[in-house]
Amino acid sequence: MRVLVTNDDGVDAPGIAALATAVHRSGADTVVVAPLENASGAGAAVGPVHGRGSIAYERRRLRGLEELPAFGVDGPPALAVILACVGAFGPRPDLVLSGVNHGVNVGRSVLHSGTVGAALTAAHFGLRALAVSLRFGPPPEPWETATTLAVAAMPDLAAAPAGTVWSLNVPDVPLTQLAGVRRARLGRAATIRAATHDGACGPEAADPGWLPEGDGTLRLDLVRPATPGQPSGSADADSDAAVVAANLAALTPLVGVREATDDTTEEFLGRALVTLQSACPRPPIGPQADLPAT
Structure with a gap:
């Protein structure tokens, strides 16, 4: 092997x-x-x-x-x-x-x-x-x-x-x-929990809608792996x-990338196909067998 x-x-x-x-x-x-x-x-x-x-x-x-x-x-x-x-x-x-x-x-x-x-x-x-x-x-x-x-x-x-x-x-x-x-x-945990602007201060920095001006650096709040003895909820x-x-x-x-085939996905995908087809200037072609060769 x-x-x-x-x-x-x-x-x-x-x-x-x-x-x-x-x-x-x-x-x-x-x-x-x-x-x-x-x-x-x-x-x-x-x-x-x-x-x-x-x-x-x-x-x-x-x-x-x-x-x-x-x-x-x-x-x-x-x-x-x-x-x-x-x-x-x-x-x-x-x-x-x-x-x-x-x-x-x-x-x-x-x-x-x-x-x-x-x-x-x-x-x-x-x-x-x-x-x-x-x-x-x-x-x-x-x-x-x-x-x-x-x-x-x-x-x-x-x-x-x-x-x-x-x-x-x-x-x-x-x-x-x-x-x-x-x-x-x-598990459901991600790595990055939040990002804050280094050097930002005052009430504007506490406003979640505030945008920085110019360049700067971001300080990351990372989720640390659980350590021995650390309590965890029963759900986790x-x-x-x-x-x-x-x-x-x-x-x-x-499992990596694969096609989604569940019924809910197909339902919403079908709606989207109808909407997208209506945006196309040309009429739809026939059955799959009539698709042009590639």
Whole structure:
């Protein structure tokens, strides 16, 4: 089994070295392809590939894994996955493991996570993928806790349907102190709670309709991940953030971009189609079979 290891912290980050080492030691045919620079928050972006025409890359030697093929690419992690899937760095992988990210990826923030974005991109190629994230904490980081679970998940992930994506969030505790693993739902929390203007003062700054003049900086009020012992409401007890706060690893299945086909969507879409067609100067063409060839 050929496994692509990637991340969004950069090809030189300690988390990817830890994951690549564990995957390699499991006996899998392993290749590392990741961004040259930190690309956290890139989501599934690929960058301006149409305007570039070419992508620079560099060969890397991971400490203790000098024989392992490792490459840094000038682009975000989703682009690294695409390049690996289309044959730029050897045979197409069977699995994609993305991480270990330094910091959890929980709640709605997964939309912006480059770690998760890489895994979702792999699913578009019909691959199975696992995004692995370790809660941020004081050094030394217990990478082994996350990598042990990631490698243990590989056989079941490989047997899952094509396009399966799992997100694994792990507390920053030694493996011997891990309370277990739970299936967790995606929480509702986002990363950015509010933004205020640095230097703004007076009653006008308190007015929610006030607009700044000129340039400046914004101070972000960020939602911090739950910590051990932090209380949480019963409605959120099964969320990914709450599970990790209980020193349990949280495993959450994710689905990327797909067509919406529920009845409510179809009802409103049908109304919109009628409205849009009335705005067209030309009469509608016939049945689907009469569409012009493209």
